[in-house]
Amino acid sequence: DTGVSQNPRHKITKRGQNVTFRCDPISEHNRLYWYRQTLGQGPEFLTYFQNEAQLEKSRLLSDRFSAERPKGSFSTLEIQRTEQGDSAMYLCAALGGAGAIYGYTFGSGTRLTVV
Amino acid sequence: GENVEQHPSTLSVQEGDSAVIKCTYSDSASNYFPWYKQELGKGPQLIIDIRSNVGEKKDQRIAVTLNKTAKHFSLHITETQPEDSAVYFCAASEPYNTDKLIFGTGTRLQVFP
Numbered sequence: 191d192t193g194v195s196q197n198p199r200h201k202i203t204k205r206g207q208n209v210t211f212r213c214d215p216i217s218e219h220n221r222l223y224w225y226r227q228t229l230g231q232g233p234e235f236l237t238y239f240q241n242e243a244q245l246e247k248s249r250l251l252s253d254r255f256s257a258e259r260p261k262g263s264f265s266t267l268e269i270q271r272t273e274q275g276d277s278a279m280y281l282c283a284a285l286g287g288a289g290a291i292y293g294y295t296f297g298s299g300t301r302l303t304v305v
Numbered sequence: 306g307e308n309v310e311q312h313p314s315t316l317s318v319q320e321g322d323s324a325v326i327k328c329t330y331s332d333s334a335s336n337y338f339p340w341y342k343q344e345l346g347k348g349p350q351l352i353i354d355i356r357s358n359v360g361e362k363k364d365q366r367i368a369v370t371l372n373k374t375a376k377h378f379s380l381h382i383t384e385t386q387p388e389d390s391a392v393y394f395c396a397a398s399e400p401y402n403t404d405k406l407i408f409g410t411g412t413r414l415q416v417f418p
Binding site: 194196221231232233234246281283285293297298299 | 309311339341346347348349350351354394396404405406407408409410411
């Protein structure tokens, strides 16, 4: 249990369809991040929230992408009109911790395959 | 913006040997450098981190060193075990924004029994 739950774990969709992913931090975290990871690469920043407010969006996040975090708890990432280039692992991370290590806690990700 | 390079891309060691992974970053204003371990089918897990006011940090078999002048940092794993096999990512914080990370491309470490 990583402290961050992501659903679904896997999603296969046809090109042109819309998909939505969900991220649930187990405990309260002010900051929540979305990253995208393609095969053989490190995670790339997409966007982040401070409570309900979306404070920054990467240029990777085209108009087809939208993210929300109502009530400052769970978050959703929606991709409209999916393209094959959207195939990737989408990772959610909550920021926080205690003790010697303070940093991101990542969820296990949602692997999206667009066919 | 910040750029992080990581080497090697793959690393194979015998159980019990040491492993070293190196990263360089481009912006001297970065001040936070975490390392993540990613196992198959899982998200990255933070294993150790270092801030720019410290040169070295140890946690049991793992250690991280930072050379701010040269803008590089390294992960050292001693007495490797098969369960250390995974992909390791270094990251650097975006300048003036410690909470936003730029990741390297990863090193696949294989530890053979």
